[in-house]
Amino acid sequence: MSKGLVVDDLSITFNRQQLEVVNELTLQIGPGEALGLVGESGSGKSLTARAILGLLPTGAVASGKVTFDDVSLLDLPLHEMQKLRGARIAMIFQDPMSSLNPVLRVGEAIAQVIRSHEPVGSADAHRRAVDLMDRVGIRDPKERSRAYPHQFSGGMRQRIMIAMALAANPALLLADEPTTALDVVVQAGILRLLTELRHEKGMGLLLVSHDLAVVGRVSDRVAVMYAGQIVEEGPTSEVLLRPHMPYTIGLIACVRRDRAQARLTSIPGTPPPSGTRSRGCRFASRCPLAIDACRSTPVSLAHVGPDHWARCIRTAEARNLTPVDFASHKPELDVEQGHG
Amino acid sequence: MDEPLLIAENLNKSYSRSGGPFRARSAPKPALIDASLRLDRGEIIGVVGESGSGKTTLARCVALLDRPDSGRVVFKGDDLTALSGAALRTRRRYIQTIFQDPYASLNPRMRIGDALEEVIRFHRLVGRADVSTRVKKLLNQVGLPSSAASAYPAAFSGGQRQRICIARALAAEPEILIADEPVSALDVSIQAQVVNLLLDLRQQLQLSIIFIGHDLQLVNFIAPRVIIMLGGRIVETIPEGKSLSDAEHAYTRELLDAVPRLENLRPPEGEGPT
Amino acid sequence: MTNSPAEPLATRYALFRGARIRLGKQSWSFAVGICGFSIIVLAAIFAPMLTPYDPVALDFSSALQAPSWSHPFGTDNLGRDVLARVLYAARVDLQIGAIGVAFPLMIGSVMGLLAGYFGGWLDALIGRAIDIVIAFPFLVLVIAIVAMLGPGLVNLYIAVTLVSWVLYARILRGETFALKRREYVLAATSLGYSHARIMFRHVLPNAIAPAIVFAMSDYALDVQLGATLSFFGLGVQPPTPEWGLMIAEARSFMLTEPWVVLFPGLAIVTLSLCVSLIGDGLADRARGIDV
Numbered sequence: 001m002s003k004g005l006v007v008d009d010l011s012i013t014f015n016r017q018q019l020e021v022v023n024e025l026t027l028q029i030g031p032g033e034a035l036g037l038v039g040e041s042g043s044g045k046s047l048t049a050r051a052i053l054g055l056l057p058t059g060a061v062a063s064g065k066v067t068f069d070d071v072s073l074l075d076l077p078l079h080e081m082q083k084l085r086g087a088r089i090a091m092i093f094q095d096p097m098s099s100l101n102p103v104l105r106v107g108e109a110i111a112q113v114i115r116s117h118e119p120v121g122s123a124d125a126h127r128r129a130v131d132l133m134d135r136v137g138i139r140d141p142k143e144r145s146r147a148y149p150h151q152f153s154g155g156m157r158q159r160i161m162i163a164m165a166l167a168a169n170p171a172l173l174l175a176d177e178p179t180t181a182l183d184v185v186v187q188a189g190i191l192r193l194l195t196e197l198r199h200e201k202g203m204g205l206l207l208v209s210h211d212l213a214v215v216g217r218v219s220d221r222v223a224v225m226y227a228g229q230i231v232e233e234g235p236t237s238e239v240l241l242r243p244h245m246p247y248t249i250g251l252i253a254c255v256r257r258d259r260a261q262a263r264l265t266s267i268p269g270t271p272p273p274s275g276t277r278s279r280g281c282r283f284a285s286r287c288p289l290a291i292d293a294c295r296s297t298p299v300s301l302a303h304v305g306p307d308h309w310a311r312c313i314r315t316a317e318a319r320n321l322t323p324v325d326f327a328s329h330k331p332e333l334d335v336e337q338g339h340g
Numbered sequence: 341m342d343e344p345l346l347i348a349e350n351l352n353k354s355y356s357r358s359g360g361p362f363r364a365r366s367a368p369k370p371a372l373i374d375a376s377l378r379l380d381r382g383e384i385i386g387v388v389g390e391s392g393s394g395k396t397t398l399a400r401c402v403a404l405l406d407r408p409d410s411g412r413v414v415f416k417g418d419d420l421t422a423l424s425g426a427a428l429r430t431r432r433r434y435i436q437t438i439f440q441d442p443y444a445s446l447n448p449r450m451r452i453g454d455a456l457e458e459v460i461r462f463h464r465l466v467g468r469a470d471v472s473t474r475v476k477k478l479l480n481q482v483g484l485p486s487s488a489a490s491a492y493p494a495a496f497s498g499g500q501r502q503r504i505c506i507a508r509a510l511a512a513e514p515e516i517l518i519a520d521e522p523v524s525a526l527d528v529s530i531q532a533q534v535v536n537l538l539l540d541l542r543q544q545l546q547l548s549i550i551f552i553g554h555d556l557q558l559v560n561f562i563a564p565r566v567i568i569m570l571g572g573r574i575v576e577t578i579p580e581g582k583s584l585s586d587a588e589h590a591y592t593r594e595l596l597d598a599v600p601r602l603e604n605l606r607p608p609e610g611e612g613p614t
Numbered sequence: 615m616t617n618s619p620a621e622p623l624a625t626r627y628a629l630f631r632g633a634r635i636r637l638g639k640q641s642w643s644f645a646v647g648i649c650g651f652s653i654i655v656l657a658a659i660f661a662p663m664l665t666p667y668d669p670v671a672l673d674f675s676s677a678l679q680a681p682s683w684s685h686p687f688g689t690d691n692l693g694r695d696v697l698a699r700v701l702y703a704a705r706v707d708l709q710i711g712a713i714g715v716a717f718p719l720m721i722g723s724v725m726g727l728l729a730g731y732f733g734g735w736l737d738a739l740i741g742r743a744i745d746i747v748i749a750f751p752f753l754v755l756v757i758a759i760v761a762m763l764g765p766g767l768v769n770l771y772i773a774v775t776l777v778s779w780v781l782y783a784r785i786l787r788g789e790t791f792a793l794k795r796r797e798y799v800l801a802a803t804s805l806g807y808s809h810a811r812i813m814f815r816h817v818l819p820n821a822i823a824p825a826i827v828f829a830m831s832d833y834a835l836d837v838q839l840g841a842t843l844s845f846f847g848l849g850v851q852p853p854t855p856e857w858g859l860m861i862a863e864a865r866s867f868m869l870t871e872p873w874v875v876l877f878p879g880l881a882i883v884t885l886s887l888c889v890s891l892i893g894d895g896l897a898d899r900a901r902g903i904d905v
Contacts, residue, residue, distance in 0.1 A: 040527035040528065040529060041498075041527055154391075183390035183554065184390065184554065184555075184595060185390065185598040187598070187600075188597075188598040188599075188600070191600065210528060211528075212528075212602060213599075213600040214600055216600065216602055217600040240602060250529065251529060252602065254529050254531070254532045255528060255602060256602075257558060257560070258561075259560075259561060263536045263539065264532035264535050264536055264561070265532060266529055266531075266532030266533040266536055267529040270497060270499065403804055404804075405803060405804060429806040429807075429808065430806060431806075432803075432804055432806040433805055433806045436805070437801065437804055439800070439801070441797055444797045444798065445797040445801060446798050447802075447816050447820065449819045449820060450815075450816075458815075459805055462805070462806070462807060463806065505801070508801065508805075512805055512806075
């Protein structure tokens with residue numbers, strides 16, 4: 001029985017530990033589960049996903065423990081990792097234009113994935129590639145399999161990427177902002193496709209996105225990241241309907257477009273520069289509820305509901321936050337931040 | 341009845357692709373077909389469309405950054421499309437544009453203060469002695485400290501760069517601001533900051549704004565009147581007062597349905613004004 | 615520092631390695647290049663103080679002496695001290711490189727800028743001119759022009775400028791095309807700035823970087839070109855010391871008295887190397903700048 005993905009105290013640092021962009025992150029994705037990892041730029045969410053498959057940029061060092069089906073991934077030798085990539089865990093990225101090899105016909109690209117993981121002849125592999133293209137919603141798949149990536153639109157290219165990701169039947173799919181570069185209508189189609197495929201194949205999904213609503217539509221559970229830490233985590237409806245951490249509350253308020261409001265709710269200030277460590281809560285400088293205790297002692301995840309955790313010591317007061325509290329709060333300027 | 345500040349009439353624009361040395365010129369693809377709009381003083385209108393809808397081409401043509409193949413752009417009675425050279429340049433500054441990519445919108449080799457001063461000095465908008473005070477005032481107006489003037493764009497984040505672009509646009513004392521997807525490339529919490537800034541500035545300075553975006557709900561929030569574009573044409577205009585859900589055109593409805601929304605979940609108890 | 619999902623991951627985290635770059639291999643070679651070049655320039659300037667010998671004074675009694683304490687680089691067939699000649703020749707060669715680069719850089723950049731910015735018939739005209747000049751082999755064309763005008767440094771400069779400008783024009787034209795539609799250039803247009811202001815204040819400073827990097831390797835090539843032409847008798851005339859000329863004059867006894875050829879040759883190589891290292895360093899820096 002597959003035990004899924006377990007990430008335990010993952011930290012990612014640069015420059016000999018001077019910059020810490022992900023801090024002791026812990027999460028789990030069981031077989032067939034979908035977890036949405038939400039955060040703004042610089043929160044460390046993309047790096048977390050890449051760390052799982054050993055795709056970190058040069059200079060990044062990952063520590064902690066990442067296991068998939070009880071196999072430890074962080075120290076896995078390259079040839080073992082290559083067997084895992086695509087076959088057990090697959091990944092799709094944000095920009096389909098640069099993720100597909102422009103000189104390979106798409107059918108061939110998909111067939112190559114199949115052949116590199118299974119001892120299958122090229123005719124068979126090609127047939128399966130065409131089937132996959134059909135499954136992901138590309139019309140006339142047999143003809144289109146001979147086309148090149150530039151002959152497809154952005155949404156179609158993303159579907160081809162998904163087909164490549166599924167080609168070897170992985171148990172887990174990592175999706176790093178898969179719909180951010182796509183139009184809204186196209187995005188809806190891709191999200192629908194991902195949900196169907198998940199249920200069909202019992203595949204797990206880690207969806208990384210800055211868009212709360214996208215994550216809300218697709219995931220069973222949501223983890224909200226801020227400045228390298230998970231600050232809230234729980235079942236999707238719980239986190240999005242009953243958020244307990246001020247950042248989550250602020251983020252949800254930011255996307256409300258209620259015409260009754262005169263202004264959009266915004267969270268004053270800006271996130272701390274990527275990599276800064278701090279003693280206490282990393283959101284304190286922007287939080288309307290911050291008190292001295294918040295800034296001086298590290299805050300750990302507290303249980304706030306059924307399987308629902310929030311990294312805040314004032315969750316009770318947080319429940320009463322209103323957009324006005326954010327609007328009227330003046331963020332502190334760190335020396336680091338310069339022009340806050 | 342006041343005359344409209346800006347009228348764009350029947351704008352058409354195609355970009356021809358030359359196809360390289362081995363291919364014949366391929367048929368030009370029309371990017372904008374018969375588009376017209378009207379902007380009154382102090383008004384905000386929204387333009388919504390997906391990529392390829394022609395909204396950016398419309399923005400470029402209205403600002404005369406691209407010449408429309410046919411049609412007119414009339415600003416305060418002057419037909420800008422009939423002007424060129426110095427005559428056009430003197431009128432240009434009244435229509436400023438904020439662009440989508442904050443990382444390409446500022447000259448990387450110019451200090452912020454110098455860029456703002458350049459605008460003011462070039463148009464001789466204030467006396468020599470008052471230029472640096474005006475620069476400081478502009479920076480503060482967009483929420484940046486005066487010390488920002490001595491820094492280069494590389495020192496700033498995306499949201500800050502957009503603010504600087506807004507300051508630069510304001511330095512020209514424009515009457516119309518065209519915001520071409522000004523927040524699409526920014527994080528959600530910063531988007532809200534920049535949008536609020538635009539709304540505040542409009543109130544303070546009586547600016548007219550054309551706000552362009554692909555996020556129907558955001559644009560509808562900002563602009564009482566919204567134009568929907570598809571394939572280079574304007575397919576629907578949602579007038580002031582009408583709700584999005586009453587939209588008539590099939591595409592508009594498709595856009596509405598496609599957007600994943602948090603509001604589809606039950607509204608949370610005890611959070612914010614409802 | 616970001617706020618934008620649009621910023622590519624690799625770029626964002628590249629800045630974290632910035633602290634390393636200062637001590638990294640790239641900067642090391644840049645420093646070596648600058649130091650070497652400065653030493654050569656200083657040696658050229660202070661040549662009279664570094665050697666007691668007159669580079670053109672004849673002294674047949676000391677002809678073809680091997681390197682020794684009194685003549686560190688030996689003497690040539692006319693008894694002239696090779697070290698002194700190498701030092702004084704540095705003035706000529708440094709100048710050849712500098713002028714051979716400066717004029718084409720200025721003229722070519724402006725032409726390329728105009729062609730790229732205005733497009734249309736101006737671009738067609740300049741583009742054709744570039745195509746024509748580029749069709750000829752560089753050295754052949756330079757030699758042909760010098761042969762027509764007559765030997766001498768000034769004619770050499772004229773010839774090099776007439777031919778090399780296209781290399782810079784091409785670079786600037788390409789860069790200008792790319793930058794023309796950049797949003798900050800559009801902003802400058804909508805602010806009502808004149809074409810001249812936009813071209814020289816907004817486009818040129820951002821387009822020139824690749825041309826400057828190229829100029830460094832062009833410098834080295836021009837020094838070698840000067841040496842080559844002098845070798846053929848078309849450049850500097852004797853008795854003016856110039857590295858290429860020194861090699862030419864010594865070629866008949868190259869095998870028996872190699873030092874007369876060796877030291878000027880090494881000088882050419884060293885100067886070229888230093889300048890190339892500077893170019894590499896600039897290229898590395900330019901790559902990191904526009905974020």
